[in-house]
Amino acid sequence: MSRKAFQRLSLDDRRRSLMEATLVCVAQHGLHGATVRRIAEEADVTAGLVRHYFGSKDDMIRNAYAYLVGQLTTLASDSARRTEGEADLQLRQFLRANVTMPNLSEQKVSLWATFIGRVRYDPQFAEIHREGYREFLNLLEALVEPVLVAHKRPHSAAICKRHAIALNGLIDGLWMEGSLNAGLYSQALLPDILVEASERLLGLPPGSLSKPQTTQEH
Amino acid sequence: MSRKAFQRLSLDDRRRSLMEATLVCVAQHGLHGATVRRIAEEADVTAGLVRHYFGSKDDMIRNAYAYLVGQLTTLASDSARRTEGEADLQLRQFLRANVTMPNLSEQKVSLWATFIGRVRYDPQFAEIHREGYREFLNLLEALVEPVLVAHKRPHSAAICKRHAIALNGLIDGLWMEGSLNAGLYSQALLPDILVEASERLLGLPPGSLSKPQTTQEH
DNA sequence: CGGAAAATTATTCAATTGTATAACTACTGG
DNA sequence: CCAGTAGTTATACAATTGAATAATTTTCCG
Structure with a gap:
């Protein structure tokens, strides 16, 4: 079983990608339904990345x-x-x-x-x-x-x-x-x-x- | 150790009390922070009552x-x-x-x-x-x-x-x-x-x- | 007064949450 | 071409969540 293939993005691109995924999730599911995992999935990454680019979920939001x-x-x-x-x-x-x-x-x-x-x-x-x-x-x-x-x-x-x-x-x-x-x-x-x-x-x-x-x- | 003393309210009064507590919690903590427990505390009852008067938390909201x-x-x-x-x-x-x-x-x-x-x-x-x-x-x-x-x-x-x-x-x-x-x-x-x-x-x-x-x- | 019905509390449970950490892999510079 | 680094994945964990159930208390009617 192999890991998910992934691509490295520049800091700005990745942050923007995560923010846009956040907006999509907040719009569709509300602040309560916009979980880290859902946002990560929307951005096509895994949940851990959130904490790597933002201090916390709230910070990202x-x-x-x-x-x-x-x-x-x-x-x-x-x-x-x-x-x-x-x-x-x-x-x-x-x-x-x-x-x-x-x-x-x-x-x-x-x-x-x-x-x-x-x-x-x-x-x-x-x-x-x-x-x-x-x-x-x-x-x-x-x-x-x-x-x-x-x-x-x-x-x-x-x-x-x-x-x-x-x-x-x-x-x-x-x-x-x-x-x-x-x-x-x-x-x-x-x-x-x-x-x-x-x-x-x-x-x-x-x-x-x-x-x-x-x-x-x- | 004794149970909490409580008072029985009429169906309308209790429902209104719960709805108002819900509004207070949603305002202060948002939909994501308005948990059943917090709302119950605000209404000065225990969490179980929510399901007794409403089908679910979402229904109450x-x-x-x-x-x-x-x-x-x-x-x-x-x-x-x-x-x-x-x-x-x-x-x-x-x-x-x-x-x-x-x-x-x-x-x-x-x-x-x-x-x-x-x-x-x-x-x-x-x-x-x-x-x-x-x-x-x-x-x-x-x-x-x-x-x-x-x-x-x-x-x-x-x-x-x-x-x-x-x-x-x-x-x-x-x-x-x-x-x-x-x-x-x-x-x-x-x-x-x-x-x-x-x-x-x-x-x-x-x-x-x-x-x-x-x-x-x- | 007494006892039954209903309201309320207390406890429990599985699922989900945010976050922390370890393992891995893509890219870069030499 | 090869190593190092940092971006990324995968896994783990404690805390919290909504809900279900059992235990208890209030109230009210006869």
């Missing part, structure tokens, strides 16, 4: 959470940055990216909720969350401010922050429900609902975000 | 989830119903009740998120969620419609539903973040942000919900 948070904001942020054009278009694209694939995935929403549930009572999760939230809010403020300026709306720092908070709430709420209630209403409506609602929250003229004046050539 | 969902909508709904007056006031009160105590409790948000994380991959949780969501949406639609009528805004069934979805997203999002980021901005702002944002979402004149014309006598 925390790293996976931070990995997920970073992925979510990066995806939306990149989508906005890739969009050339005026402020309206960039904000619009950022909003839409948050409620369309790949960010609007049921797995990601499940994961996010599962981890959020631990934030209150686990200081280490709280720290990861706080950092991610702050980063997301800053991104949002930076996108909102030029839009307000362009439309000659009040745009003090305090106002921008307040708008960012409300928008963030709206995004998270719709994002979650969009994937939770996939069957109840079409997911195609979500970006429109979000963009239209955002216009109103910011006090912009109807259509300024939803039907941008500059036609996009490609 | 599902019942506790349904119990929580019912509690949340009931609290907000009752608060609105208790408010006498026109449609504006009732909607306003319903909105505010969702982002103030006792609904805005960090424990409840933690619990809600934890359970939501299981909805996607556990059909039984999905069923509980679906029912609760539908009920909440119906409540919201019923509150929104007369407000739209009073302000002579479009109020077809489809429009009401769309508004209810957006409002629900906004509520959930702000509700969550309000308790997650308690330190970052004052929770006292939340009801105002929500009411003001809702006005805009519904296309109501500014202040129609936030500064209702009819002064409340008491």
